[in-house]
Amino acid sequence: MIDVKDVGAVRDALGAHDYLADEGLATAIFLALKLNRPLLLEGEAGVGKTEVAKVLARWTGGELLRLQCYEGIDAAQAVYEWDYSRQLLHLRAAEASGDAIDEDELYSERFLVRRPLLRAIAHDSQQVPVLLVDEVDRADDEFEAFLLEVLSDFAITVPELGTFRAESPPVVVVTSNRTRDVHNALKRRCLYHWIDHPDFERELAILRVRAPEVREELARQVAGAAEALRDLDLYKPPGVAETIDWAHAVAALGAARLDATTVDVTLGTVLKYREDQERARAHGLDHLVDAAAAHDRAS
Amino acid sequence: MRPDSEADRLAVTFARVLRGAGLDVPVGSTITFADALAAVGLERRAGVYWAGRATLVRSPEDRDAYDRAFASFWEGIVEIPERSVPAGSISLAFDADRDTPDADEEASDDEQATPTVAVRWSPAEVLRHCDFAELTHAELVEARRMMADLKLAGPLRRSRRRQRTHRERGRPDLRRTVRRTLRTAGEPIDRAFTAPSQRPRRIVLLCDVSGSMEPYARAFLRFVQAAVVGHGRVEAFAMGTRLTRITRELSSRDPDAALSAASRRVLDWSGGTRLGEALRAFNDQWGVRGMARGAVVVILSDGWDRGDPDVLAGEMARLRRVAHRIVWVNPLKATPEYAPLARGMAAALPYVDEFVTGHSMAALGELAEVISK
Ligand SMILES: Nc1ncnc2c1ncn2[C@@H]1O[C@H](COP(=O)(O)OP(=O)(O)OP(=O)(O)O)[C@@H](O)[C@H]1O
Numbered sequence: 319m320i321d322v323k324d325v326g327a328v329r330d331a332l333g334a335h336d337y338l339a340d341e342g343l344a345t346a347i348f349l350a351l352k353l354n355r356p357l358l359l360e361g362e363a364g365v366g367k368t369e370v371a372k373v374l375a376r377w378t379g380g381e382l383l384r385l386q387c388y389e390g391i392d393a394a395q396a397v398y399e400w401d402y403s404r405q406l407l408h409l410r411a412a413e414a415s416g417d418a419i420d421e422d423e424l425y426s427e428r429f430l431v432r433r434p435l436l437r438a439i440a441h442d443s444q445q446v447p448v449l450l451v452d453e454v455d456r457a458d459d460e461f462e463a464f465l466l467e468v469l470s471d472f473a474i475t476v477p478e479l480g481t482f483r484a485e486s487p488p489v490v491v492v493t494s495n496r497t498r499d500v501h502n503a504l505k506r507r508c509l510y511h512w513i514d515h516p517d518f519e520r521e522l523a524i525l526r527v528r529a530p531e532v533r534e535e536l537a538r539q540v541a542g543a544a545e546a547l548r549d550l551d552l553y554k555p556p557g558v559a560e561t562i563d564w565a566h567a568v569a570a571l572g573a574a575r576l577d578a579t580t581v582d583v584t585l586g587t588v589l590k591y592r593e594d595q596e597r598a599r600a601h602g603l604d605h606l607v608d609a610a611a612a613h614d615r616a617s
Numbered sequence: 618m619r620p621d622s623e624a625d626r627l628a629v630t631f632a633r634v635l636r637g638a639g640l641d642v643p644v645g646s647t648i649t650f651a652d653a654l655a656a657v658g659l660e661r662r663a664g665v666y667w668a669g670r671a672t673l674v675r676s677p678e679d680r681d682a683y684d685r686a687f688a689s690f691w692e693g694i695v696e697i698p699e700r701s702v703p704a705g706s707i708s709l710a711f712d713a714d715r716d717t718p719d720a721d722e723e724a725s726d727d728e729q730a731t732p733t734v735a736v737r738w739s740p741a742e743v744l745r746h747c748d749f750a751e752l753t754h755a756e757l758v759e760a761r762r763m764m765a766d767l768k769l770a771g772p773l774r775r776s777r778r779r780q781r782t783h784r785e786r787g788r789p790d791l792r793r794t795v796r797r798t799l800r801t802a803g804e805p806i807d808r809a810f811t812a813p814s815q816r817p818r819r820i821v822l823l824c825d826v827s828g829s830m831e832p833y834a835r836a837f838l839r840f841v842q843a844a845v846v847g848h849g850r851v852e853a854f855a856m857g858t859r860l861t862r863i864t865r866e867l868s869s870r871d872p873d874a875a876l877s878a879a880s881r882r883v884l885d886w887s888g889g890t891r892l893g894e895a896l897r898a899f900n901d902q903w904g905v906r907g908m909a910r911g912a913v914v915v916i917l918s919d920g921w922d923r924g925d926p927d928v929l930a931g932e933m934a935r936l937r938r939v940a941h942r943i944v945w946v947n948p949l950k951a952t953p954e955y956a957p958l959a960r961g962m963a964a965a966l967p968y969v970d971e972f973v974t975g976h977s978m979a980a981l982g983e984l985a986e987v988i989s990k
């Protein structure tokens with residue numbers, strides 16, 4: 319089990335592994351660990367939802383088991399599957415040698431292919447694994463329903479083999495981009511946190527650890543301009559990931575300051591849609607430069 | 618609830634404030650909130666605030682209401698609403714006041730007397746195939762009206778049980794090959810038919826009303842109500858953490874009155890499910906004593922069970938020995954990838970004669986046919 323003292327300890331541990339959480343997220347993570355509850359993270363693209371699971375694995379030393387959801391994901395991909403071709407080979411061999419066919423043998427662990435959910439439940443590691451169910455909103459209701467059952471009981475039944483039960487439940491992080499509402503019953507099972515875009519100071523701090531080669535003044539300008547971009551009512555406002563990319567790009571150009579030319583040539587790294595780039599340009603790149611300059615120095 | 622601690626008291630009080638502010642706060646969340654408070658402590662405002670955010674708020678849209686409620690609560694300037702909602706009760710799925718009360722009930726008595734099946738539907742084809750979970754409120758109202766057209770009758774006792782069809786869907790051929798190879802080595806199981814008779818069989822409907830069935834419960838209960846009204850030999854029960862007989866409540870001609878009477882009677886709406894225990898209660902108190910004997914027993918449930926699957930399997934076996942046929946209706950089965958992995962479902966399936974979906978009007982029509990064949 320992961321023994322954590324308090325919210326501050328979580329924040330420090332995450333910080334030591336290059337993830338800067340605000341108090342709300344740190345509290346949600348603390349409670350998830352303390353109360354053994356799955357954590358459902360929602361928020362805009364690129365705000366660091368997926369990264370939470372990764373950093374938890376780095377911190378705790380637990381294995382990261384990632385289940386990427388998609389439309390039509392089914393039990394065979396998420397839970398387990400029988401290795402049909404090996405079963406068939408086995409049958410052929412039995413037939414050839416005239417042996418009796420033993421169904422139990424055919425449906426034994428030997429032929430079982432474990433997928434992330436089963437691996438997370440049936441783990442036997444010292445340090446509990448971190449199960450990441452990423453982008454659950456892409457899966458369909460029925461998968462969600464099954465997930466709820468697994469997360470409620472921490473048990474999975476393979477009819478042919480019996481029930482696997484987690485002795486110590488895995489740490490579970492579920493993320494959603496909210497393309498569709500997650501079912502209420504699943505939400506109720508989880509602790510919930512909506513990750514907002516970071517405020518200026520935290521985004522600056524993230525740049526310091528994630529883009530350490532970028533000079534302080536430039537990092538401040540990039541963070542300030544990113545903040546201004548988020549006010550433009552864009553189709554896809556920049557997430558932390560985009561701000562980091564932008565800072566890298568600007569620094570790679572050797573620019574000392576974020577001026578209109580620099581913004582112009584690097585805009586594609588922070589705004590991924592052409593419509594958004596056009597909107598930012600129509601609004602005036604000078605406006606961004608001004609917003610950046612306003613953060614030149616700590617006030 | 619648990620013995621009073623300061624965290625518990627604070628949690629219960631604040632939950633009440635939030636409900637007053639219009640947020641949906643189930644009892645389970647209040648308990649989690651209390652645990653969270655115990656973990657973070659009550660001293661710091663931020664700690665209490667975020668403990669509540671993590672446990673009581675489930676969408677960004679609710680944040681503003683939460684923030685306002687929290688601020689006034691913390692400042693102590695809030696009036697704590699009197700216990701208008703008793704602890705443990707949960708708001709119900711039926712909103713009778715918003716429904717048009719004109720579902721035409723033309724099931725005349727002479728029709729009822731005829732032990733035949735008439736499944737008639739209004740021509741709204743699209744609606745018929747929609748999953749209940751996806752219907753808007755208005756569409757649900759329409760669907761309920763369509764259900765009034767449904768006549769349900771048990772099969773005559775001479776009827777023969779059809780062999781269970783087992784379709785394997787969307788699986789690679791290899792799997793079928795393995796299974797078939799196995800099957801040739803095994804022996805086919807043939808079930809005996811029951812003795813012929815002319816009386817329509819009793820129909821017993823057991824409807825799961827736990828949280829996971831939320832999207833389907835009202836449509837199903839309406840189906841059950843139509844069945845109770847339209848056919849004399851129908852019994853209905855609600856299964857949640859306990860078993861509640863709702864036949865009498867559902868026998869009102871006015872569907873809305875019937876449904877709200879039933880929901881008042883059922884205390885554990887949208888709670889957890891203990892299918893095994895509920896079924897044991899049914900077997901002990903009603904079923905094995907006679908109600909289920911020779912009857913068609915219809916279980917409406919998604920098969921998620923918080924209880925012990927062995928208990929469920931044992932009770933299914935008991936039921937199997939007395940019932941004419943067991944029909945299991947699981948709306949989740951409508952999805953092509955569905956595999957009965959839910960523990961309860963896996964445990965129950967061996968005892969089930971018919972496994973159908975019932976997730977839409979069309980599917981309920983099929984269910985009516987399955988029941989009466
Ligand atoms: N709080 C943070 N501290 C440090 N780095 C962060 C933080 N938030 C985000 N990042 C950085 O941003 C990157 C993108 O985050 P991540 O992929 O987790 O976002 P996401 O919310 O899952 O996005 P998507 O919705 O696109 O999947 C991470 O690789 C990480 O480098």
Ligand SMILES: [Mg+2]
Pocket residue numbers: 367368369452493
């Ligand atoms: Mg992600």
